Amino acid sequence: MMESDLGNTADRIAALKDHFVWHERFEPLQERLSLLMEKRLADLSADRITEARGIALSGASGTGKSRAMTHLISGIWKRFAEHDLPHGAIISLRVPSPATLKSVGQMVLRALGYKLSAERQAWYIWDLVRFQLRERKVLFLHLDEAQDLSSRGTRNEMTSVASMLKTLMTDEDWPVGIILSGTTELEEILNHDPQLARRMNTIRFDPISAGANAEDVQGLLAGYAKRGQIRLASDTVGIPLSERLIHAAAFQFGLVIEIIIEAIELAYVRGDEILSQHHFAQTYTDRTACADAFNPFIVDDYYAIDARRVFTRETDRD
Numbered sequence: 001m002m003e004s005d006l007g008n009t010a011d012r013i014a015a016l017k018d019h020f021v022w023h024e025r026f027e028p029l030q031e032r033l034s035l036l037m038e039k040r041l042a043d044l045s046a047d048r049i050t051e052a053r054g055i056a057l058s059g060a061s062g063t064g065k066s067r068a069m070t071h072l073i074s075g076i077w078k079r080f081a082e083h084d085l086p087h088g089a090i091i092s093l094r095v096p097s098p099a100t101l102k103s104v105g106q107m108v109l110r111a112l113g114y115k116l117s118a119e120r121q122a123w124y125i126w127d128l129v130r131f132q133l134r135e136r137k138v139l140f141l142h143l144d145e146a147q148d149l150s151s152r153g154t155r156n157e158m159t160s161v162a163s164m165l166k167t168l169m170t171d172e173d174w175p176v177g178i179i180l181s182g183t184t185e186l187e188e189i190l191n192h193d194p195q196l197a198r199r200m201n202t203i204r205f206d207p208i209s210a211g212a213n214a215e216d217v218q219g220l221l222a223g224y225a226k227r228g229q230i231r232l233a234s235d236t237v238g239i240p241l242s243e244r245l246i247h248a249a250a251f252q253f254g255l256v257i258e259i260i261i262e263a264i265e266l267a268y269v270r271g272d273e274i275l276s277q278h279h280f281a282q283t284y285t286d287r288t289a290c291a292d293a294f295n296p297f298i299v300d301d302y303y304a305i306d307a308r309r310v311f312t313r314e315t316d317r318d
Contacts, residue, residue, distance in 0.1 A: 009268040016228055016261050020071045021220060023064075023253060025205050029057060032201045033072055036177060040139050041083060051199070052169040054178035056146075058186045059205030064254030065181045066144055068205075073142060085137070088112070092142040095182075099148045101160055105129050112136055126164060134174035141168065141176050147185035155192070162193035169199055207251035210243040217242040221260055225275055228264045233276035241277060248284050248296040250307040259283055288312070 033055055043050050059065050073092050080089045091111050095104060105125035109116060112132045116125070133141070143149065149161045168176045180186060180200070190197040208217075218239060225232050235241065249255035263279040266286075272279070281297035284290070287310075294312040296302035306312075 006269075009265065012228065012268065013261060013265045016224060016264065019224075019227060020067070021223075021257060023216075025203075025253075026068055029055075029068060029203050030072060032203065033076075033179070036201070037076055037079060037140075040177060041079075044083075044139070049172070049175065052175035052177040054165070054169060054180065054200045056186060056190055056200045056202045057179075057181040057205065058184050058202070060207065060252060061183055062250065062252030062255035062258075063205035063207070064252075064257070065205055067254060069142065069144060069179070069181050076140070080139075085139070088136055089138060090140040090142065091138055092144070094144045095146055095148045097145065097148040098151045101126070101149075101164060104143075104149060108132075108141070112138070126167075130168065130171060130174075133168070133176050134171070137174075138176055140179055142179040142181070144181050145183075146180035147182035147189070150185075150189050158189050158192040161189055162196040166193070166196050166199065205253070208246060208253050208256070209251060210246045213246060214239045214242040217246055217256055220256065221245070224257075224260050224264065230264055230267055231274045233274045235277040236275055236280070241280070244296050244302055245280065247302055247305070248280070248307050259287070262287070 036053060036055060040052070042048075057065050057069065069092070073090060076090050077087055080086075091108070093107055093111055096107065100122070102122040102125055105122060105128075106116065108129050109125065109132060112129075114128065114132050116128075120128075132138075150158045165178050165180075169178055178200075184204075187202075190200060190202065218237075218241075221236065221242065222232065245256055245259060249259055259280065263283045264275060266279050266283055267273075267275050277297055281292075281295055284295050284297055285292075288294075288307075289310055290312040291314060292298050293314060294305050294309075296305050296307060299305070
């Protein structure tokens with residue numbers, strides 16, 4: 001493929017990735033976050049200080065949490081602009097791994113444009129965070145991969161994390177709404193502190209299933225094919241391919257979308273005008289390096305395959 005063709009393929013794939021797919025689990029998340037935002041705007045307009053609340057979104061890796069939050073926060077920025085609020089009225093950051101309270105505090109300060117002039121202890125850094133959040137009128141702080149706030153999982157660590165989050169939400173001068181998204185380990189932090197859990201609206205993105213969601217995935221595939229201007233082969237139209245796709249994605253909605261886009265990309269690179277099952281089979285091989293006997297798009301008894309494993313070979317059979 002020529003360089004110009006590769007550039008065109010990259011642009012087309014980028015457009016597909018930018019497309020946000022509305023799904024039934026997204027609606028309650030949007031409703032709760034929108035309500036939280038409107039309450040804060042109402043308090044701001046009335047010059048009223050009330051304790052902030054938060055939202056915690058949990059789910060396994062690949063469920064589409066980060067993509068959903070990115071889409072929602074983009075909408076919040078637009079809503080804030082209508083009220084002449086700065087872009088920084090909501091700060092969205094990804095928690096590094098491994099993380100400590102100190103490193104996360106430093107990350108928040110950098111996002112706020114504040115540079116520490118010397119090494120400081122964690123309590124001092126978070127006092128600065130609170131001050132800077134107030135000075136810059138930040139209404140919400142979103143932390144993605146928030147389970148890494150307590151990566152070591154000790155009780156003392158979880159207590160410190162919970163206390164820090166509660167302090168931000170209950171600040172007497174400038175309470176900040178907290179939005180957390182992460183894997184199900186995030187739930188351990190909330191369950192560790194009932195006071196923190198009480199202040200959070202909780203939502204979970206559960207896995208999908210072949211029985212309940214195959215038709216939805218079939219429509220999803222057709223929609224991406226239409227958007228990507230590629231025809232579907234007969235072996236990709238129907239429930240059987242959708243069921244295989246759901247299994248190959250380990251029952252995670254976000255991974256279903258990833259595999260669809262990667263299969264379309266493979267077809268583009270090969271110059272194929274029709275998307276067929278062999279594109280999905282090769283995509284799965286490229287993602288996992290598994291032998292054909294462990295490829296859900298090739299074998300008949302694909303339901304026996306653990307799609308979370310990579311590099312699987314015949315010698316790995318029990």
